[in-house]
Amino acid sequence: MATLVMPLSGWGRYPVQSCELERPERYADLHSDAASVIARGQGRSYGDAALNESRRVLLTERVNRLLELDAENGILRAEAGTTLAEILEVIVPKGWFLPVTPGTKYVSLGGCVAADVHGKNHHHDGSFGEHVLAIDLILADGSRMACSAAENAELFWATVGGMGLTGIIGEVALQLIPIQSSRMLVRHHAAANLEQLFQHLQNPALDDRYTVAWIDSLATGQQLGRGIAMCGHHAAVEELPSGFDNALAAKPERGRPVPFDFPAWALNPLSIGAFNALYYRREGRKQQPFLTGYDPYFYPLDAIGQWNRLYGKRGFVQYQCVIPDSFAFDGIKALLQELSGSRRPSFLAVLKRFGAQGMGMLSFPIAGYTLALDLPIRSEKLLAGHPDDGLFALLDKLDEIVLRHGGRVYLAKDARLSAGSFRAMYPRYGEWLKIKNAVDPQNRFSSSLARRLGIGGNAV
Numbered sequence: 420m421a422t423l424v425m426p427l428s429g430w431g432r433y434p435v436q437s438c439e440l441e442r443p444e445r446y447a448d449l450h451s452d453a454a455s456v457i458a459r460g461q462g463r464s465y466g467d468a469a470l471n472e473s474r475r476v477l478l479t480e481r482v483n484r485l486l487e488l489d490a491e492n493g494i495l496r497a498e499a500g501t502t503l504a505e506i507l508e509v510i511v512p513k514g515w516f517l518p519v520t521p522g523t524k525y526v527s528l529g530g531c532v533a534a535d536v537h538g539k540n541h542h543h544d545g546s547f548g549e550h551v552l553a554i555d556l557i558l559a560d561g562s563r564m565a566c567s568a569a570e571n572a573e574l575f576w577a578t579v580g581g582m583g584l585t586g587i588i589g590e591v592a593l594q595l596i597p598i599q600s601s602r603m604l605v606r607h608h609a610a611a612n613l614e615q616l617f618q619h620l621q622n623p624a625l626d627d628r629y630t631v632a633w634i635d636s637l638a639t640g641q642q643l644g645r646g647i648a649m650c651g652h653h654a655a656v657e658e659l660p661s662g663f664d665n666a667l668a669a670k671p672e673r674g675r676p677v678p679f680d681f682p683a684w685a686l687n688p689l690s691i692g693a694f695n696a697l698y699y700r701r702e703g704r705k706q707q708p709f710l711t712g713y714d715p716y717f718y719p720l721d722a723i724g725q726w727n728r729l730y731g732k733r734g735f736v737q738y739q740c741v742i743p744d745s746f747a748f749d750g751i752k753a754l755l756q757e758l759s760g761s762r763r764p765s766f767l768a769v770l771k772r773f774g775a776q777g778m779g780m781l782s783f784p785i786a787g788y789t790l791a792l793d794l795p796i797r798s799e800k801l802l803a804g805h806p807d808d809g810l811f812a813l814l815d816k817l818d819e820i821v822l823r824h825g826g827r828v829y830l831a832k833d834a835r836l837s838a839g840s841f842r843a844m845y846p847r848y849g850e851w852l853k854i855k856n857a858v859d860p861q862n863r864f865s866s867s868l869a870r871r872l873g874i875g876g877n878a879v
Contacts, residue, residue, distance in 0.1 A: 422439050422440060422441045422475070423439075423440045423441075424437060424438070424439050424440070425437070425438070425440060426438075427440070427462075427470055427476065428462075428470070428734070429462060429463075429464050429465050429466050429467060429468065429469060429470065429834070430462060430463050430464065430465045430727055431465040431466060431727065431730075431734050431735050431736055431737055431834060432727055432730070432732070432733070432734030432735070433466070433733070433734040433735070433736060433796055433834055434466070434467055434470070434834060434867075436467070436470045436471075436472040436473075436867060437472065437473060438470060438471050438472060438473070438474065438475075438476045439471075439473070439474060439475045439476065440475075440476050440478055441453075441475060441476070441477055441478065442477075442478040442480075442481060443477065443478075443479070443481065443482060444481050445481070445482065446482050446484070446498055446589055446590070448482075449477070449479070449482060449557055449587055449589055450557070450561065451557055451558065451559050451560075451561060451586070451587060451863060451864070452561065453474070453475035453477075453863070454474070454475075454863065455471060455474040455475060455862075455863060455864075455865045456471065456474070456475040456476070456477055456587075456863060456864060456865075457469060457470075457471045457474075457475075457476055457477070457583050457584075457864065457865065457866040457869075458476075458477045458479050458499075458529065458533075458583050458587045458588065459476050459477065459478055459479065460479050460480060460499070460500055460502075460526065460527025460528075460529055460530040461480060461502060461525055461526050461527050461530065463523060463525060463526045463530065464530070464534065464831045464832070465736070465737040465831070465832045465833070465834065466736070466737075466832065466833050466834030466835070466868065467834055467866065467867035467868045467871065468534075468582055468583075468830060468831055468833070468866060468867075468868045469530075469583070469866065470866060470867040470868070471865065471866050471867060472867050474865070477587065479499055479500035479527065479529060479587075480500050480527070481500060482498045482499060482500035482589070483497075483498055483500040483501040483502070483505065483527075484497065484498045484501070485497045485498075485501060485505070485506070485509060486498065486590065488509065488510065488513070490513050490514075490515070493515045493594060493595035493596065493597060494552065494592060494593070494594060494595070495510065495515075495592070495593045495595055496590060496591070496592045496593075497528055497590070497591060497593075498528075498589065498590055498591075499527060499528050499529025499530075499532075499587075499588040499589055499590060499591055500527050500528070500529065501527065501528045502524065502525055502526065502527055502528070503517060503520060503523075503524040503525070503526055503528070503531070504524040504525055506528070507524060507713075510595060511598070511601050511667060511669050511713070512667050512668070512669070513667075514597055514598060514599070514667055515595040515596065515597060515598065516595060516596050516597075516598045516653065516713070517593075517595065517596070518544060518547075518550035518593070518594060518595060518596045519531075519536065519537065519538045519540065519541070519544060519545070519546060519547045519549075519550060520536075520538045520717055521536040521537070521538060522538075522717070522718065522719075522720065522769075523718055523720065523721055524714075524717070524718050524721060525721065528591045528593070529583075529588035529589075529591065531547045532547065532548060532551055532554060532578065532579055532588055532591060533578070533580070533581060533582055533583045533588060534580065534582065534783075534830070534831035535547055535548045535579050535580035535777065535779045535782040535783065535784075536831070537771075537773070537783070537784050537789075538629070538717075539629035539630055539631045539717070539771060540628055540629045540630075541771065541772070541773045541774050541784055542626075542630070542772040542773060542774040543628060543774065544628075544774075545774060545775070545777055545784075546580075546777050546779070546782060546783075546784050547579075548576075548579030548580065548777060548778070548779050548782065549777055549778070550593060550594045551567075551579065551591060551592070551593055551594075552567060552592040552593065552594055553565060553566065553567040553570070553591075553592040554566050554567070554575065554578065554588055554589075554590065554591050554592070555588075555589040555590040555591075556574065556578060556585070556586040556587070556588060556589065557586050557587040557588075557589050558586045558858050558859070559586065559858065559859040559860075559861065559863040559864065563589065564586075566578060568778070573854050574854055574858060576778045576779055576780055577780050577781075577851050577854040577855065579777075579778070579779040579782060580777075580779030580780065580781045580782030580783065581779070581780070581781050581851065581855075582781065582830055582831070582866070582868065582869070582874075583864065583866065584855060584859075584864045584865065584866070584869055584874060584875060585854070585855055585858060585859065585864065586858065586859070586864060587864075598653040598667075599653065599654070599655050599656045599666060599667075600653065600654045600655070600656060600658075600659055600663075600666035600667060601666070601667050601668060601669035601712065601713055602653075602654040602659065602666075602710045602711065602712060602713070603629075603651045603652065603653060603654060603710070603711050603712070603713055603716040603717075604651060604652055604653075604654040604658050604708055604709075604710055605649060605650065605651035605705075605708065605709055605710075605711055605716060606625075606627075606649075606650050606651070606705070606706070606707070606708045606709070607647050607648070607649055607650075607702055607703065607705040607706065608625055608647070608648040608650065608706075609646075609647055609699070609702075609703030609706075610632075610644075610645060610646050610647070610648060611641075611642065611645055612638075612641060612642055612643055612644050612645050613634075613643055613644020613645075613646075613748070613751065613752055613755065614644075614748070615645075616632055616634070616644055616645070616646050616648060616770065617747075617748050617788075619632070619648040620632060620648055620770070620772050620788075621772075625648065625650060626650065627650035627651055627652050628651070628652040628653070629650070629651050629652060629716070629717075630648065630649070630650045630651075630771070630772060631648075631649050631769060631770070631771050632646050632647065632648045632649065632769065632770040632771070633646050633647045633649065633698070633702070633768070633769060633770075634646040634755070634768040634769065634770055634790075635695040635696075635698075635699055635768070636691075636695070636755070636758060636759065636764065636765040636768035636792065637688060637691060637692045637695055637759060637764060638695075638759070639759045643752070643755055643756065643759065644751070644752065644755050645699065646699075646768075646770065647698075647699065647702045647703055649702075649716075651716055653713075654710060658710075659710070660710075669712060669713065669714075675722075675723070675724055676723075676724030676725045677723060677724065677725045677726060677728040677729060679728065680728050680731050680732045681728060681729050681730065681731050682731060683731045683733060683795070683797060685729070685731070686729065686730065686731075686764060686766055686795055687764060688762055688764050690764075691764035691765075691766055692764070694766075720767075729766070730766075730793070730795045730796075731795065733795070733796040733797070734795075734796050735793050735794055735795045735796055736793075736794050736796065736810065736814065736834050736835065737767075737791060737792065737793050737794075737832040738791070738792045738794060738814055738817060738828070738832065739783075739789060739790065739791040739792070739828065739829040739832040740754070740789065740790055740817070740821045740826050740827065740828050740829070741773060741783065741784060741785055741787050741788065741789040741790075741826050741827055741829075742787050742788055742789075742790075742821065742824045742825070742826040743785055743786060743787040743824070743825045743826060744786050744787045744788075746787075746824040746825055746826075747787050747788040747824075749824065750820060750821070750823075750824035750826060751770065751788055751790055753820045753824075754790060754817055754820055754821075755790075757813070757816055757817060757820065758792065758813075758817075761809070761813050763794055763795075763810070763813060764795075765792040765793050765794055766793050766795075767791065767792065767793040768790070768791070768792055768793075769790070769791045770788060770789070770790050771788065771789050771791075772787075772788055772789075773785060773786055773787050773788065773789055774786060780847040780848075780850055780851040780854075781830070781845055781847065781848065781851055783827065783829045783830065783831070785826075785827070787826070789829075791829075791832070794810060794813075794814075796810060797810070811835055814835060818836065818837075818840050821844070822840065822843055822844065826844070827844035827845060828840070828841075828844060830868065830872075833868065836871075836872060837872075838871070838872045838873040841872040841873070841874070842873075848874070852875070855875060859875075862875045862876050
């Protein structure tokens with residue numbers, strides 16, 4: 420199969436690395452015979468998780484057949500390159516929905532397993548892997564192994580959240596959830612500061628199946644952490660207006676693409692501050708329950724095609740961490756204080772509540788609160804591999820806060836964490852490594868992220 424060497428990046432557009440690309444046309448063409456290989460779906464991980472500098476990257480977007488849908492029991496079987504968007508177009512009209520979904524539908528099914536993605540309902544329903552019934556995994560020796568929570572369970576839980584480093588995920592069987600309509604019933608709760616926002620998120624009377632909070636990342640002083648808690652659920656038929664013809668009808672929304680890279684100065688404290696003030700006033704007024712489609716609620720940024728171009732050609736770094744329940748308020752407050760003090764605007768700042776930790780050995784979620792930030796890259800020096808104008812120094816400070824409060828950073832969003840910090844944040848790494856070495860003794864499945872963090876090989 421022909422390969423092509425070309426520059427590649429994740430969704431954050433940093434870093435850019437030269438990789439050897441191979442694109443199988445069908446499931447039978449998936450293989451693991453390269454000395455070093457990583458599978459890549461839609462490239463929506465933000466940093467270097469799906470990069471393999473000067474080595475093989477296996478593009479799986481054409482391995483995307485929907486194989487079987489049990490419409491009575493809500494069980495879907497599909498090839499790993501299938502996107503959530505493709506799945507939703509089929510299952511929603513039949514009264515089913517994804518059990519867990521991240522903030523974009525343009526991700527692959529295999530990527531959702533590899534990153535063990537989470538959604539707005541983690542505090543109720545856990546992460547993606549907990550709803551996966553089975554996977555077919557292509558191992559380093561070329562063999563194919565069926566894995567589930569009951570069959571080859573250790574390898575299954577090493578693969579769920581394992582960032583593609585145990586093998587190539589070929590097929591996935593997923594348990595769906597029933598819905599009565601394609602609409603969401605949503606209510607917003609404005610919070611004047613972080614303390615009030617936490618009160619909203621912890622209040623059982625306000626909680627719903629799905630809950631997420633937007634934060635004004637530039638607010639300071641008494642307004643530090645002000646935001647909007649957005650709570651919703653799939654609307655039942657009786658919650659729809661009378662005369663609603665087809666409750667399950669949904670027109671898939673496809674975003675208009677950003678036609679060019681925005682200039683570096685476009686996102687600055689003034690422009691983001693003005694947007695945040697407007698957004699807080701507009702969304703905070705929605706105090707009564709309202710109906711909306713599932714696209715605007717789950718995938719608001721998908722309405723802007725190639726929205727990563729808003730950050731300019733230098734790209735951006737997304738920083739997502741989780742702080743355990745007992746330290747969450749103090750930890751999140753310290754992170755926001757560090758961020759606001761740096762005067763580095765984050766166009767996106769999102770807070771979510773996590774439920775109990777799952778079984779994935781390298782999975783990100785633990786019981787607590789997760790904060791996600793988007794930080795533009797300002798310096799050309801950083802792109803050339805030299806120290807930048809302070810962004811990475813700021814992120815190192817955020818790492819220190821996270822570690823001090825017993826938290827961790829999300830590998831699917833990461834582009835610069837240190838190996839030492841990774842080991843401190845992921846205590847089950849040694850357990851994972853034993854399984855990795857058993858099925859991939861030559862460390863064939865590797866990535867730029869894995870080598871940066873020292874994941875794989877024989878060293879614990």
